[in-house]
Amino acid sequence: MDFGFTEEQAQLQSQVRRFVDSECPLARVRELMASSVPVDKGLWEKAAGLGWQALTLPEEHGGLGLAWEDLVVIAEEAGRGLLPLPLVADAAAARLLARLGNPQQCARWLPAIATGDSIATIAMLEDADVYEDRGVSLQASASANGSASLKLNGAKRFVPYAQAADLLLVIAREPEGVSVFAVPADSPGVTIIPLVLVDATQREADVVFNEVSVCDDQRLGRAGAAWAEVARVLDAHAVALSAELVGAADAAVMIATEYAKVRKQFGHTIGRFQGVKHRLAELHVGVESARSLVYYAGWAVDHLEDARMHVSMAKSFASMAADEAGEDCIQIHGAIGYTWECDAQLYYKRGRASRNILGSPEWHSERVLSSQGL
Amino acid sequence: MNFTFSPEEERFRSEVRVFLAEKNPNRGEKIGSDIESSLARLPQLLAWNQALYDKHWVGFNWPQRYGGGGGGLIEQMILKEECAKDHAPILGLSYMGLAWVGPGLIKYGTEEQKQRFIPPILKAEEHWCTGYSEPGAGSDLASLQCKAERDGDHYVINGQKIWTSLASWAQWMILLVRTDLSAPKHLGMSCLLVPMDAEGMEVRPIKVMSGETPFAEIFFNDVRVPIENRLGEEGQGWDVTKTALANERSSIAEVTALQHNLEDLKDLARRCRIGGRAAIEDSSVRSRLAKLDCTIEAMRLSGLRFLTKQLRGEPIGAETSVNKLLRAQVEVEMGRLGCDIEGSAGRLLKGPHGMDVGAKWQKHMLGWPTTVIGGGTPNIQKNVIAERILGLPHDV
Numbered sequence: 001m002d003f004g005f006t007e008e009q010a011q012l013q014s015q016v017r018r019f020v021d022s023e024c025p026l027a028r029v030r031e032l033m034a035s036s037v038p039v040d041k042g043l044w045e046k047a048a049g050l051g052w053q054a055l056t057l058p059e060e061h062g063g064l065g066l067a068w069e070d071l072v073v074i075a076e077e078a079g080r081g082l083l084p085l086p087l088v089a090d091a092a093a094a095r096l097l098a099r100l101g102n103p104q105q106c107a108r109w110l111p112a113i114a115t116g117d118s119i120a121t122i123a124m125l126e127d128a129d130v131y132e133d134r135g136v137s138l139q140a141s142a143s144a145n146g147s148a149s150l151k152l153n154g155a156k157r158f159v160p161y162a163q164a165a166d167l168l169l170v171i172a173r174e175p176e177g178v179s180v181f182a183v184p185a186d187s188p189g190v191t192i193i194p195l196v197l198v199d200a201t202q203r204e205a206d207v208v209f210n211e212v213s214v215c216d217d218q219r220l221g222r223a224g225a226a227w228a229e230v231a232r233v234l235d236a237h238a239v240a241l242s243a244e245l246v247g248a249a250d251a252a253v254m255i256a257t258e259y260a261k262v263r264k265q266f267g268h269t270i271g272r273f274q275g276v277k278h279r280l281a282e283l284h285v286g287v288e289s290a291r292s293l294v295y296y297a298g299w300a301v302d303h304l305e306d307a308r309m310h311v312s313m314a315k316s317f318a319s320m321a322a323d324e325a326g327e328d329c330i331q332i333h334g335a336i337g338y339t340w341e342c343d344a345q346l347y348y349k350r351g352r353a354s355r356n357i358l359g360s361p362e363w364h365s366e367r368v369l370s371s372q373g374l
Numbered sequence: 375m376n377f378t379f380s381p382e383e384e385r386f387r388s389e390v391r392v393f394l395a396e397k398n399p400n401r402g403e404k405i406g407s408d409i410e411s412s413l414a415r416l417p418q419l420l421a422w423n424q425a426l427y428d429k430h431w432v433g434f435n436w437p438q439r440y441g442g443g444g445g446g447l448i449e450q451m452i453l454k455e456e457c458a459k460d461h462a463p464i465l466g467l468s469y470m471g472l473a474w475v476g477p478g479l480i481k482y483g484t485e486e487q488k489q490r491f492i493p494p495i496l497k498a499e500e501h502w503c504t505g506y507s508e509p510g511a512g513s514d515l516a517s518l519q520c521k522a523e524r525d526g527d528h529y530v531i532n533g534q535k536i537w538t539s540l541a542s543w544a545q546w547m548i549l550l551v552r553t554d555l556s557a558p559k560h561l562g563m564s565c566l567l568v569p570m571d572a573e574g575m576e577v578r579p580i581k582v583m584s585g586e587t588p589f590a591e592i593f594f595n596d597v598r599v600p601i602e603n604r605l606g607e608e609g610q611g612w613d614v615t616k617t618a619l620a621n622e623r624s625s626i627a628e629v630t631a632l633q634h635n636l637e638d639l640k641d642l643a644r645r646c647r648i649g650g651r652a653a654i655e656d657s658s659v660r661s662r663l664a665k666l667d668c669t670i671e672a673m674r675l676s677g678l679r680f681l682t683k684q685l686r687g688e689p690i691g692a693e694t695s696v697n698k699l700l701r702a703q704v705e706v707e708m709g710r711l712g713c714d715i716e717g718s719a720g721r722l723l724k725g726p727h728g729m730d731v732g733a734k735w736q737k738h739m740l741g742w743p744t745t746v747i748g749g750g751t752p753n754i755q756k757n758v759i760a761e762r763i764l765g766l767p768h769d770v
């Protein structure tokens with residue numbers, strides 16, 4: 001048993017920290033929040049230069065062949081710095097491609113994803129707003145004119161970083177069941193509508209498909225047979241997102257703690273008052289517990305046949321930890337925590353706005369039991 | 375115990391209802407109470423204030439001599455309740471003037487001050503802001519440093535205030551300053567009434583997380599005000615402030631506003647879907663709504679017990695902190711629950727789909743510090759309860 005970072009993982013962690021500190025401190029994050037460009041190209045290329053986009057991709061397609069638990073290391077630090085890059089969404093899409101795609105499809109897309117030249121994202125959520133098989137109703141149907149191609153019709157909602165993506169992995173319904181299609185974002189009939197989010201450090205867009213032609217060789221895997229793998233990849237995505245939330249929660253607790261050490265009222269630093277001190281201790285308990293669950297789930301998605309329970313435990317705890325830490329970071333600051341200038345608000349928005357992404361805490365709590373047959 | 379009202383009280387209630395049917399500009403509509411929507415509807419709001427004023431219903435229990443209503447506490451409660459039920463705008467637009475400047479003037483003001491300042495508050499001709507907090511003096515207000523020194527028949531003010539709500543909108547400020555540096559800190563303060571256009575005052579708006587600028591920081595650089603503008607005696611500032619804050623708006627109207635929000639949340643839960651069925655059928659949404667329901671009803675009933683105490687002439691004390699603490703929890707939870715019920719749309723700041731009108735719950739989610747921090751933080755309320763009601767010793 002050895003439940004700690006390897007030397008390489010520890011190095012990766014400090015590499016990401018250094019990167020965040022030097023290339024994208026919160027002052028820069030704030031500039032990018034206001035920018036109309038969805039992903040800062042320079043930043044993305046620098047990350048690619050360090051091999052982050054290649055991390056979990058297979059070696060035969062230009063990747064580094066590392067494990068999902070290694071991506072978790074990056075995600076936690078990215079979350080700590082609120083790094084506005086689609087590292088997690090891109091890696092999840094690449095994972096889906098690598099698992100379902102045939103060698104030609106992988107060869108077509110993965111090398112460009114590994115170098116950062118292409119950004120990929122999974123287009124899953126629809127109006128039904130559930131991350132389940134039954135939530136998929138976007139249709140892939142035979143064209144009326146009897147040609148070999150299929151037509152995609154429908155709308156996807158809240159697709160992470162779709163406005164920056166080159167490749168959309170579209171989860172669609174066929175008569176046989178759920179399939180995945182690799183659709184270039186600039187295909188005719190695809191309309192991308194960027195959304196205005198509470199958390200401006202992130203990007204999401206609606207994507208409308210109107211008679212979008214796709215050929216058989218854009219389908220990843222057999223027709224109607226994709227759902228099980230999609231669900232597993234969404235779980236991996238949820239774990240990496242949870243890692244981002246743990247990083248964000250930890251940062252919020254640290255910011256609040258540092259403030260509590262210097263702010264004085266009634267002749268004492270406010271950290272001396274048990275109302276403040278105990279609250280910070282409770283938040284720390286939340287972060288550490290979520291961290292343990294997330295690290296384990298990061299390992300489990302690569303090693304266990306069924307990792308659902310561990311994923312759900314991680315996501316529900318990480319969501320709660322980030323949500324509470326963000327709110328209390330404001331509360332512990334008092335009025336200054338409410339201001340635009342104070343970083344507390346950035347973490348509050350991240351925590352509260354991310355708690356329902358890839359499944360609400362309640363949905364995951366329920367799945368902790370249902371995955372055990374209860 | 376008796377929860378019925380006397381025939382005169384019921385007659386008054388009908389009178390209020392008739393009035394509202396005719397004059398309430400919000401009839402049948404739900405309108406945001408944020409600064410933006412209020413400014414957009416200023417003419418209607420001023421007409422509303424005038425109609426109320428003609429009835430002597432602004433400053434309902436203030437002396438009639440200065441244009442108040444001279445009314446009783448029960449009628450006041452009925453008035454507030456009916457207005458809130460009918461979604462009417464607040465009972466008078468000079469918000470802080472009505473909430474604490476007026477009560478402070480009535481108790482401590484000179485005859486000239488009352489005649490000069492009370493009528494414009496009632497008519498919404500003058501607005502007030504509150505200069506208490508400073509960068510170093512928030513929860514520990516009594517440690518404030520902004521000072522005023524006597525120079526002949528003037529005070530000369532130097533220092534800084536912060537978090538002053540509506541500073542850019544107000545014509546006057548009620549200011550708490552240190553006038554005696556050698557006195558113990560609670561005894562060395564005085565209260566001054568300062569015109570916002572006084573020379574030497576600089577107002578710098580502060581932006582909050584929603585992007586709005588509801589408050590400002592204020593710099594005083596040799597600002598001169600005549601000594602007639604002192605409210606109460608020199609050194610009496612702390613008492614004036616305490617009475618003023620004890621007059622914070624009765625919780626009755628607040629509770630009705632919370633009930634409205636809860637009804638809106640229930641409506642939202644009927645319209646939105648979670649996991650493929652109506653959110654109102656979701657067990658976690660149900661238990662969260664029920665908890666809010668119980669809490670708000672408890673607040674309403676505690677408010678009535680509190681009002682009864684006042685009617686019996688018993689001293690009012692720290693009990694209001696109980697409802698204030700609950701209010702803080704309710705405000706935070708409502709924003710969170712509203713956005714949770716909306717699901718993914720809950721994290722949208724603007725359209726295009728799935729959100730309640732005017733991004734109501736997002737605004738709530740980004741606005742709770744006003745009530746939760748603005749009137750004294752939850753920890754401070756807990757200290758008040760623990761120390762003044764339970765008699766526990768001070769922290770540290």
Ligand SMILES: Cc1cc2nc3c(=O)[nH]c(=O)nc-3n(C[C@H](O)[C@H](O)[C@H](O)COP(=O)(O)OP(=O)(O)OC[C@H]3O[C@@H](n4cnc5c(N)ncnc54)[C@H](O)[C@@H]3O)c2cc1C
Binds near residue numbers: 276
């Ligand atoms: C929206 C808004 C509007 C406002 N409007 C006005 C206004 O118009 N005029 C005005 O004068 N002020 C106004 N304020 C200021 C408000 O009164 C103060 O923010 C409040 O009193 C808290 O002070 P602070 O912000 O300095 O926080 P601090 O006092 O520094 O508190 C920081 C943290 O320490 C905790 N803490 C402090 N002391 C203790 C203790 N003894 N035990 C346990 N915990 C403790 C607090 O609970 C808080 O969590 C406004 C504030 C807000 C947010």
